[in-house]
Amino acid sequence: MxxxxxxxxxxxxxxxxxTLERLTxxxxxxxxxxxxxxRTISSAQIEEHAGVSAAQFRKDLSYFGEFGKPGxxxxxxxxxxxxxxxxQLHKLQPILLVGAGNLGSALASYPGLEEHKFHIVALFDTxxxxxxxxxxxxxxxxxxxxxxxxxxxxxxxxxxxxPASAAQAAADxxxxxxxxxxxxxxxxxxxxPAGVVVRHVSFLxxxxxxxxxxxxxxxxxx
Amino acid sequence: MxxxxxxxxxxxxxxxxxTLERLTxxxxxxxxxxxxxxRTISSAQIEEHAGVSAAQFRKDLSYFGEFGKPGxxxxxxxxxxxxxxxxQLHKLQPILLVGAGNLGSALASYPGLEEHKFHIVALFDTxxxxxxxxxxxxxxxxxxxxxxxxxxxxxxxxxxxxPASAAQAAADxxxxxxxxxxxxxxxxxxxxPAGVVVRHVSFLxxxxxxxxxxxxxxxxxx
Numbered sequence: 230m231x232x233x234x235x236x237x238x239x240x241x242x243x244x245x246x247x248t249l250e251r252l253t254x255x256x257x258x259x260x261x262x263x264x265x266x267x268r269t270i271s272s273a274q275i276e277e278h279a280g281v282s283a284a285q286f287r288k289d290l291s292y293f294g295e296f297g298k299p300g301x302x303x304x305x306x307x308x309x310x311x312x313x314x315x316x317q318l319h320k321l322q323p324i325l326l327v328g329a330g331n332l333g334s335a336l337a338s339y340p341g342l343e344e345h346k347f348h349i350v351a352l353f354d355t356x357x358x359x360x361x362x363x364x365x366x367x368x369x370x371x372x373x374x375x376x377x378x379x380x381x382x383x384x385x386x387x388x389x390x391x392p393a394s395a396a397q398a399a400a401d402x403x404x405x406x407x408x409x410x411x412x413x414x415x416x417x418x419x420x421x422p423a424g425v426v427v428r429h430v431s432f433l434x435x436x437x438x439x440x441x442x443x444x445x446x447x448x449x450x451x
Numbered sequence: 452m453x454x455x456x457x458x459x460x461x462x463x464x465x466x467x468x469x470t471l472e473r474l475t476x477x478x479x480x481x482x483x484x485x486x487x488x489x490r491t492i493s494s495a496q497i498e499e500h501a502g503v504s505a506a507q508f509r510k511d512l513s514y515f516g517e518f519g520k521p522g523x524x525x526x527x528x529x530x531x532x533x534x535x536x537x538x539q540l541h542k543l544q545p546i547l548l549v550g551a552g553n554l555g556s557a558l559a560s561y562p563g564l565e566e567h568k569f570h571i572v573a574l575f576d577t578x579x580x581x582x583x584x585x586x587x588x589x590x591x592x593x594x595x596x597x598x599x600x601x602x603x604x605x606x607x608x609x610x611x612x613x614p615a616s617a618a619q620a621a622a623d624x625x626x627x628x629x630x631x632x633x634x635x636x637x638x639x640x641x642x643x644p645a646g647v648v649v650r651h652v653s654f655l656x657x658x659x660x661x662x663x664x665x666x667x668x669x670x671x672x673x
Contacts (some may be wrong), residue, residue, distance in 0.1 A: 331557035410665040426664040443632040
C-alpha cells in the first residue's frame with residue numbers, strides 16, 4: 230500500500246538519521262511518562278528523562294513542524310501520537326524474520342516490538358533440523374516457502390539474521406515477495422534494486438566506533 | 452593504559468560517526484581485496500566493492516590526513532593498516548560480555564570479532580542455571596564476580612546483552628571494574644560518569660528508522 234503524505238512528513242527537508250533514532254528515544258520516554266500520569270512536559274524534563282539535551286530535542290522536532298506551546302510545554306499524549314505517526318508506528322507493521330539461530334531468536338523475543346506495533350509474522354530458516362520447531366509460538370518455516378507465505382502476509386519489512394553467505398539470497402527472495410525494507414544483520418553489503426531501503430546493523434562496526442571513541446576519550450583525559 | 456596520540460588521529464577535527472562506521476566497511480573490503488592478491492586500488496574500485504561513492508570515500512579519509520597518490524591510487528596493505536590503527540583494531544582488545552542469553556550467545560559467536568582483534572574474554576550472567584555452562588569454550592561466570600575477574604583481565608570494553616531492568620547494575624559493575632566503553636543492547640538509557648563512552652544498539656530504533664524511510668521511499672514512488 231502506498232502511503233499518502235501526512236501533515237507531519239510531507240515536503241520537509243531530509244531528516245538526519247540520528248534525529249530519527251532519537252525520536253524513538255523520545256517516544257519511549259513519552260510512553261513511560263504518560264503511563265505515570267504526566268500530562269505536560271518541558272524540554273528540560275525530556276532532557277532529564279531521555280538523556281538528550283533540551284536544545285537537541287527542540288531541533289529534532291523542528292524537522293516535522295510546530296510542537297508544544299511556549300511557557301506551557303508539550304502535551305504528552307499529543308506529542309507521543311505525532312512522533313508515532315512520523316515513524317509510522319501508529320499502525321501494525323508485519324515483519325518477516327529470516328534466520329532462526331541465536332540472533333533470530335533474540336530478535337523474535339525482543340521486548341517492546343509489539344508495543345511499537347512491529348509484529349513478526351513469520352520466521353524462516355534453511356536448517357532442516359529447525360523447520361517445524363517453534364519459537365515464541367511461531368513455527369519455523371522452510372526458507373524456500375517465503376514467497377508463497379508472503380503472498381498471504383504481504384509484509385513490506387524483513388529482518389535478515391543469517392550468515393553473510395546466505396544474506397543476498399535471503400534479500401532477493403524477500404524483495405521478490407514484495408518486501409521493500411531490509412534490516413540486515415549479516416556482515417556483508419547487499420545489492421538491492423532502487424526503491425528498496427536497507428539498514429545494516431554490524432556489531433563489528435559498533436565495536437570499532439566504540440573503540441575509536443574510547444581512545445579519543447583517553448587522550449583527552451591525559 | 453592511556454593511549455598516546457598517533458599520526459592518524461592527533462589534533463584532528465571531530466569525526467562524524469557515519470564516517471567511522473564506513474571505515475569498518477572499507478577495512479573489510481581491503482582485507483578481502485588483499486586476500487585476493489590485489490595490491491593497489493582506486494577510489495572507483497572501493498565504490499564498486501564497498502557500495503560507498505568514491506567521493507564519500509575520499510571525504511571520509513580526509514579526516515585522517517593524506518592517503519593514496521593521484522594517478523596511482525591506494526596501496527591496499529598500507530591503507531588497511533592505517534584504518535586499523537585509526538579504529539585501534541591493530542592490537543588485541545579484551546571485552547567482557549554480560550548476558551548469556553540468545554543475544555549474548557549470538558554476539559559471542561559473531562563472525563569476524565577475532566579477525567578484528569576483538570576478543571571476548573569473559574561471559575557473565577546472573578541465572579544460576581547458566582553458571583558454569585560453556586559457550587564457545589568459555590565458562591559462564593556468576594555476574595557478582597565481574598569486579599574480581601576484571602582485576603585480572605583489565606578489559607576496558609563491555610557489551611551489555613541483558614534485559615533493561617539489569618542494564619544499569621551491569622554498567623555500574625563494569626565501570627567499577629575499570630571498563631570505560633559500553634556497548635549497550637538493553638532498551639534503556641544508562642547513567643555513566645564522565646569519561647565513559649556508551650553506544651546503544653536498539654533494534655526498535657533500527658526498525659523505526661527503516662519504517663520511516665520505507666514510507667518516504669513509497670511517497671517518492673507515487
